[in-house]
Amino acid sequence: QVQLVESGGGLVQAGGSLRLSCATSGLTFTRYVMGWFRQAPGKEREFVASINWSGSRIYYADSVKGRFTISRDNAKKTVYLQMNSLKPEDTAVYYCAADTLFPRTTSSSYNYWGQGTQVTVSS
Secondary structure (H helix, E strand, O other), rough: OOOEEEEEOOEEEOOOOOOEEEEEEOOOOHOOOEEEEEEEOOOOOEEEEEEEEOOOEEEOOOOOOOOOOOOEEEEEEEEEEEOOOHHHOOOOOEEEEEEEOOOOOOOOHOOOEEEOEEEEEOO
16 A cells, blocks of 8 residues: 655744655655645645656756755655745645656646645745
């Protein structure tokens, strides 16, 4: 059974930082591209970042480029999202997901999803 479990969300002031983690089990981690998406209330789920199996290729949404960093630890089967200089508009539920091709920014392309972790940025 494939499981993706996000953690690390919380409440932070604007300008602050958070580090999200997504621990996986039940899949051959190195065969998958890992991505982060987010969904704010009343909005569609949007792509944030993705990373290929080796970490050599990374793709970011323009809205987070220069502020967020995606990384992965294949030994731990975990993907991370370091979020710096957070803004109130970054408030959303953040999801990690697994895909087979890089880079794809459409949520329907991803095979597996976590349950999400809430990030709230206060002004």
